[in-house]
Amino acid sequence: MTIIMNKIKFKIVTPERTVFDDVVDQATLPVADGEVTILPNHRSYIASLKAGEIMLKKDGQEIEMAVSGGFIEFDKNNLVVLADTAERAEEIDLARAEEGRKRAEALKKEKITMDDSEFARVAAAVEKEMVRIKVAKKHRTKKGITFN
Secondary structure, three states, X not given: OOOOOOOEEEEEEOOOOEEEEEXXXXXXXXXXXXXXXXXXXXXXXXXXXXXXXXXXXXXXXXXXXEEOOEEEEEEOOEEEEEEOOEEEHHHOOHHHHHHHHHHHHHHHHHXXXXXXXXXXXXXXXXXXXXXXXXXXXXXXHHOOOOOO
16 A cells, blocks of 8 residues: 555545545545544544535645545545445536425424434435535535526
8 A cells, every 4th residue: 555645545435336536635524523624644533424515625626525424534644434425516416406405304394293213314314415405506606607
């Protein structure tokens, strides 16, 4: 294994696919305690990932992704993210994300007698769609795309 001293080997995988696998300058991730930015030569680190935005910086460019949870491990400039779901900003279908959020919100309102685990599942679905919408809109705004 080659250790790159001023870069991070970053890989994010979901049960379905490898979403991103490349060398980056830094990574900012949503973790249980808030947010963490990993720079090259950071100390070893393991954390649970929460729903939110991953921001990577590579050669002056920003790469944004939406994630819905999972785990991260950083050691010797290798950062591996095992995510429940993850999408690059440019892959997110904003209309589908809005529809998903509306469906989840409607289910939350309609199910008055939900047990705790069912409520948690529906709340997580709402949070996942809200993150997808936020990341997609932020990405499109940076690219100069306007919304109706």
